Amino acid sequence: MENRITDLFRIKYPIIQAGMIWASGWRLASAASNSGILGLLGAGSMYPEVLREHIRKCKQATQAPFGVNVPMLYPDIDKVMKIIVEEGVKIVFTSAGNPKTWTSYLKNHGITVVHVVSSVKFAIKAQEAGVDAVVAEGFEAGGHNGREETTTFTLIPMVREKLSIPLIAAGGIATGRGMLAAMVLGADGVQIGSRFVASEEASSHLLFKQKVVEAQEGDTQLTLKELAPVRLLKNKFFDQVQELYKQSPSSEALRNLLGRGRAKKGMFEGNMDEGELEIGQISGLIHDIRPVSEIVDNIISEYSEVSKYVSRMI
Incomplete structure (x- = not known):
């Protein structure tokens, strides 16, 4: 599955495992990367030196590309960015802030930068700031959201209309069907969070994982x-x-x-x-806790099957 996202990150499938707080530690990120997608560490729930530890453990656990998600509203952002550069991280996803603040700094250190937005307006600003790709996240997503309350189904084609850089869809995607739908609407890839919370490798508590499944x-x-x-x-x-x-x-x-x-x-x-x-x-479509490799295999398998079905229908 080669396209602009697989080329940009040097991955097999155009899927990003979201860098979620309290879930996306080195075990999840490395398992995701080893499965052919892009794993992200969630810096939002890590002190700077804890992040350094997770980066180093992730390097030991995978030879594949991985990145760090950095919510810019959290404290110690200067220390976090310094550690990312010192540890040689090659991919950073920024969110919850102005992309102009850190994009040039990161790109000057050879880092690929992606920014998360919830509206067309901020997608355009991110592109103008020089990011390499944008994640457009709809209202369905878990965790902190934009104020616009625009759903993914509506947001993706509107952002696609205005951007020339690669576009990643997020919010309400956990299956191969959802992935195909997002890409038909104009996304080059998808970012998936909630499905990976209910994975064996996620660092979130088992009781929380079970609550998600229920x-x-x-x-x-x-x-x-x-x-x-x-x-x-x-x-x-x-x-x-x-x-x-x-x-x-x-x-x-x-x-x-x-x-x-x-x-x-x-x-x-x-x-x-x-x-x-x-x-x-x-979460209403998540019914079990599985290893990351199985989750990815199921998504890709369903994506392929549904793609063939749609082709036959046409």
């Missing part, structure tokens, strides 16, 4: 838009947020309820009641 349609919702919109599984903490909204709370009141370490408490430590459980709407 999720049904409607079990996630976008909330906390006054702070940073985030899609969560509904649980006791989510209910507390909804109760607070009945009082027309200030941003400060919401921030106090959120506190610190909510995501770690839920996704990494396994507190299914009090933790923040970030996952996408596609």
Whole structure:
């Protein structure tokens, strides 16, 4: 499956394993890269020196390309970028910030840069900033989302119309059918997050993985838009947020309820009641916990089968 994404990253399949907080450590990223896709380390839940450790372990575990996802709203960004350069990382995905801030610095060190956006407007800005590719992420995605609430099915063709650089679709994709649909709409590849949370190699807690597998349609919702919109599984903490909204709370009141370490408490430590459980709407289609290699094989197999079926229909 050769195209602009496989050429850009030197990978077999145009699939990126998303660099999710509390899930995307070196075991997941290296397993993804060893399966022929691009694995990403999730720097958002790592202190700088922890990131350095994961980069080094990932190098030992795979000879294939891998990268680092860096949410620019997190602290110690200067230290993170310095470590990425020092450790010779060749691919960086940036998100939650202005791509102009770090793109030139990274590219001057020979690093391929991809920026994550949720709108046509910011996709254009990313291209103007000189990134090598853009991830356009729809409203269906788990974790922190854009404020536009544009769905993937709508976003991808609109972004494709405006960009000349490679386009990666994200949000609501976990199967070969979803991958094919995104590429028909104009994407050159896909980024998949939630499906890889429910993998054996993900560093997220087993209780969280099981919760993802049990999720049904409607079990996630976008909330906390006054702070940073985030899609969560509904649980006791989510209910507390909804109760607070009945009082027309200030941003400060919401921030106090959120506190610190909510995501770690839920996704990494396994507190299914009090933790923040970030996952996408596609969790309703995830029914088991499997090794990354099997997940990738199933996606590619379904993609090929459905492609043949569509060709016959035409």
